[in-house]
Amino acid sequence: MNEGLQDRLEKFGLSLYMIRVTLAASLSWLTVHTLYGDSYLYFAPLAAILITQGSVKASFEKGVYRMTGVVLGGIVSLIVGRFFDVGALSILLMLLVGIGVATACRINIQAISQVGVTSVLALTFYHDHYIEWRVAETLIGVIIALIINMIIVPPKGFVKVKGLALEGSLLLADALSGLAGGGRGAPPVSDTLARSASLLAKSEQQQKELHYTLTHYQCRSELRGLSQATAHLKQIQCYVKEISSEIALLPTHHAAADWMAEIVTATADCIALYGTKTLSDAESQHSLPESLRRARDLQLAWFSELQGQCSLTSIRDLGAVFSHLNRVLEEIEQADYVVISAAPQNSKTEAARAIHFIQKGLSHKL
Incomplete structure (x- = not known):
């Protein structure tokens, strides 16, 4: 990107971060749609938006936390979903187990919160292929966001x-x-x-x-x-x-x-x-x-x-x-x-x- 062009764009609110987020989210959606056109297309751009940070290292760390939370939350929901229907008791048990195990393992707080979010959503969509799609599309969003962070950098x-x-x-x-x-x-x-x-x-x-x-x-x-x-x-x-x-x-x-x-x-x-x-x-x-x-x-x-x-x-x-x-x-x-x-x-x-x-x-x- 040209340095003068970037300065002009920032005057209208088009910062480098905004460009990264926009490109990462759009390419994530396009990639998932091209691969298999799944009904949960929003998970890839959502992951890309949430993990895009100012540096590649920070984005990578946040991507690892999100993937860890998604995987752990999915596993817990699969276990609880086999024995309980969606309800207050199943959600209570699932959060106690998922967040409790994640906390005991000293996992980062960002991953712990993601465990809870994924667990509740996965239990709600338990009869569909929610967990498989959620993990795959989150991984796609994380990878694309990292690539964009590595390519789109300030001029000079x-x-x-x-x-x-x-x-x-x-x-x-x-x-x-x-x-x-x-x-x-x-x-x-x-x-x-x-x-x-x-x-x-x-x-x-x-x-x-x-x-x-x-x-x-x-x-x-x-x-x-x-x-x-x-x-x-x-x-x-x-x-x-x-x-x-x-x-x-x-x-x-x-x-x-x-x-x-x-x-x-x-x-x-x-x-x-x-x-x-x-x-x-x-x-x-x-x-x-x-x-x-x-x-x-x-x-x-x-x-x-x-x-x-x-x-x-x-x-x-x-x-x-x-x-x-x-x-x-x-x-x-x-x-x-x-x-x-x-x-x-x-x-x-x-x-x-x-x-x-x-x-x-x-x-x-x-």
Whole structure:
């Protein structure tokens, strides 16, 4: 599907999900009608509608739950239907047995509810071939829905999710550097942090939608790397949020000091450099390991100097800030090492340098 066409269609409510559901339901009905023209044609499109989700994995899981519930419900109704007519007692007994067994086996709640629905309907249509048709047509609907989910994907999906993660990383760097201005958790910084978290979460969700699709099979290794980078950035986002809270508790003469701005900005530069290096094709003039070393040296130098100038109470509060700043650097180093490890062998010498920096921390100082 063309990207511009999709944007225009979404303005009229024709979302990608709606297209998937519509195609899956229509093709399911057509398939069943072509195969044997059964009177229960609605079970296949119904299954297709109910199991279609945002990702192939989610659709597969829901399809398994539905098939499990249909099969178990059908078996229970066959057993109870042999001895009882349709009535309150037979329905009570059937639900007690079916749902009770499913619950005891720790089956997912979605499958358990399907056991009850299938049991009641199967008992009602017991004299027909309801159960056989129900299982077969549900399976057809599930398979077609999965195929549609694998084929119908957002245009340029990988480029979009990568761009979202990049934008989130740059906003995260902006949020951290913004803390050096006043150190009181100003609304712009809070808003930037919130926007960064939203973009990273949106990218992570859309990455899941691309897994197991046919169109993005050729970039599956890049998709794995993107997922790992996004996970590291989300962890860094948590650290930055902690730093924001801790700086807000510092006295103004510490929070707004030039040395604080220098340390925070150097750490923020590392975040931006990692995001640019990992999530874009732009050439960077700075080396990430060198930037990490400079940021850590600044942290160590200033923390050592402050120990001789500040009270124990101030050192305690400052130590929390320095500790989380160091964790940001360690997270970037670990994330960068994963990226370099996946690169060709001639790039792995740089990984050894990055690992060397991980050994140098603030733990012995804090």
